[in-house]
Amino acid sequence: MPLPTDGIYYNFSSYSSTATVTYRDQNYNSYSGDVVIPESVTYNGKTYSVTSIGYRAFSDCSSLTSITIPNSVGYIGTAAFMFCSSLTSITIPESVTSIGNYAFADCI
Numbered sequence: 001m002p003l004p005t006d007g008i009y010y011n012f013s014s015y016s017s018t019a020t021v022t023y024r025d026q027n028y029n030s031y032s033g034d035v036v037i038p039e040s041v042t043y044n045g046k047t048y049s050v051t052s053i054g055y056r057a058f059s060d061c062s063s064l065t066s067i068t069i070p071n072s073v074g075y076i077g078t079a080a081f082m083f084c085s086s087l088t089s090i091t092i093p094e095s096v097t098s099i100g101n102y103a104f105a106d107c108i
Helices: none
Strands: 003-004 008-013 018-023 031-038 038-045 044-053 064-068 089-091
Touching: 008 038, 008 044, 018 038
Parallel strands: 018 044, 031 064, 064 089
Antiparallel strands: 003 008, 008 018, 038 044
């Protein structure tokens, strides 16, 4: 189950101390406005590096207007921003080396 930290939902890997941005539930539309993803997040006293944006993490977030991705992220998942009709600004750092299929499908 995804766990929220500062309004962003993550799946945590205690083995690798990494976090993947994900969605709240199957409705996929849990984000709006301007979102800034941090480089790391602390949960239950442990710090995790945010290294990826998962499958459909922001999909169908019709009120999402901008997103800033930190240098710690190397992967943007399949359909991550699909159907984000209000997304007008996104900052993708050079650290991102892979972007999944349909990551920005049907974005204006």
